[in-house]
Amino acid sequence: MWVSSTKWKVISPIAAILLWQLLASAGLLGKTPSPWQAVEGIWFLIDTGLPPGYRLWGHAGASLARVLAGFAAACLVAVPIGVLMGWSKHLDAVLDPLVEAVRPVPPLAWLPFAVLWFGIGLVSSSFIIFLGVFFPVLLNTVSGVKSVDPRLPEAARTLGASEATILGRVLVPGASPSIITGIRIGMGIGWMTLVAAEMTGVKSGYGLGYMILTARDYARYDLVASGIIVIGLLGFAMDTCIRLVEKRLLRWR
Amino acid sequence: MEIKAGREPLLELRSLSKSFVEARTGKVLEVLSDVDLRIAPGTFTCLVGPSGCGKTTLLRIIAGLETATAGEVLLEGSPVTGPGPDRGLVFQEYALFPWRTVLKNVTFGPDVSGETRAGAIADARELLETMGLSTHEDLYPRELSGGMKQRVAIARTLAVKPKVLLMDEPFASLDAQARNAMQEFLVELWLRTGATIVFVTHSVDEAVFLGQEVLGLSRRPARIVQRFTCDLAYPRNRTDPGFTALRARILEYLKQELVDDHA
């Protein structure tokens, strides 16, 4: 079961890379780098760095810190608010229009304000990622709480639970499958907003998105491809981590 | 066993009425009308009535999950204002917490009321023992059969030591065999513990098998229109002539009730 599902999982990336290499070898891609050039690029990033001296680990570490900070902040804010909105029809009615009005704004549009409020640095780029992660987590939490079988809080009430207890020990665990789905979607969007977030400028000179922009400035499209691959791998690794946590937390399903 | 009239009732309903305003049509919908009821401690009372007549609403009002439009519910003389562990409610669809193991479902009540953990676990294990669930305490609800789930739900309710056990068609979603087994199990449990049980069902057969007293409800708005005393000895036998006669009598009444209503 596990073996076969792993087998299936690697098929599509390998097929995509093979197709990519095939097209490149056939000379059909023009200026687009080949997978092999991208891999060489990764080695260049590890060894020399871009700009020279700024090596891959520094970029990956800085981006990871930004994504995790924005992501963690978004989860810490979105889950409690989402639980309250799912629990209270009144609060939902009051906040929903605001949420729906702000949600469609692309995180990048906040960039000038991000710089104005938080300067350029970790907080500013984390804020942009925060905006990307916040809404999927919030909306999934709200819908998760709303979809909890209404008899469960009632049962808890007849067993002597207070409203606060019901929030924490019935609605949150009941909504947890949906919350975790929101967190997974949010994590994906967090990585997606990273390049935009790092356009706010990075004081340290490190960051994968920033590195991709630098590679563009230097016309090193092979390194752009390397950066994309690294972001993809990191995103995949983090999603796998969340899935493992999910498997453990939701083993009751 | 016999109901001792005149003894101070454990649970008392005084001219309880309930009506809703239907959101769509704006019409006032009367569900309960002037229900009076006195339940003595240690008794097993069954409420039967046509489906959708308001039996569940009645039980939910007693549990405190809904409020009456008029009248009041008294438990040991004091009015009921909301849900509480002194009235345990067992739902038809079990309403177990799917993320908690069998044992943790049973300890939920003691946990939230701040009872010491060790004591709660010991008590819960004892309850599970009597329910025949000892070997299942680490399973999750999805891994249990319907009958087992309902036994866990009953154990979870008993764990908070309620003064009255309210059961809302608890065996309705079980298959016939499991249902019979659970009925026998419940009678046994009641005989052993002397709990006060109010049991709602639409099955006359079940009511006659379980209750000391069977109360017939009318169609909506529900009123208690008939009382039947079942003085058959426990455990009851469905082929016993007394049993079949009583069951026929109640069925006849219910049929009448439906005809009257249509007339």
Place this chain on the structure above:
Amino acid sequence: MMRLANRGLCTGIIVLLLLATVALVVMPGCGEPEKAAVPVRFGILRNDLHQLAYYVAREKGYFTEEGLDVREGGAFNAGPEEMSAFAAGELDMGLVGTSPVVTFASQKMADVKIVAQANTEGSAVLIRAGLEGEDMASFRGRTIAVPGFSTVQDFLLRLALKKAELSDTDVNIIVLKPPETLAAFSSSQIDGAVCWEPYPSMAVNDNKARVMLTSHQIWPDHPCCMLIVASEFLSKNPEVVRKVVAAHVKATDFINKNKLEATDMARMFTGQDKNVCASAMKNVKFDPDPDPVEIQKYVDYLKTAGVVKVTDTGDFVDDLVDSEYLPRK
């Protein structure tokens, strides 16, 4: 009969004329005179005073005089972005900084030729208002913004640091697009920046920063913005290119001979007020003749930085710069 036939003919002509007018109004670009001029997709940098010649040529009708159909193909925030558009084949000609041109051409990402120059000088190193310091050494340990790596400004900064005997690691160089740079000065996020005009004049005018060094002080007559053309477009339309270069030179002459009016046009082009434009104009030298020897310095720098792989920088520049299309003097 004759009269009727005539009337019918007249009506027909009128209807045709009306239809033609409608077609012209509804589909500009489709209804142009026969033998439509080859459209030139032209790229510029947003708010870059160096590229004033483009605006002058357009507004004074120099392009039209030459029978050209020059269309704005995009206004970019920094040179590398414009070069990406050349790499994608989205632009035919454009004005852009020498450094991004050299970078993209040497990486073979964009196949372009330099056919004229827009200006030399015209950038400045700024230091945030309120900070002490008279020379580059005072930037030690501080944060300086450039519009992009491999831009002319990035190059100027590294040159200035080298002159002050500072290394790249003694300061923190970050990338910020010029509009954000001014905001970053106000919120004290950066200590210094290198920008093209009119941004230095804007910053000074708003008391956000003061000029520490003009680019003239760092490297006199350093090549800045170039008029470039995609090689494919050049081989297909050499005459169009010659005419664009002619219009560009004419506009550049106009700027140099009519400073007052040019300043007024700079006001329109950059959207800045008169004071800013007047001060900015003083720092830019509009000169259409590119100097291959100076351009080679960029290539040499990028080569030593390990960014580009060029075997012979002299040959590379000879191939890149094509002065053939400049009007003979």
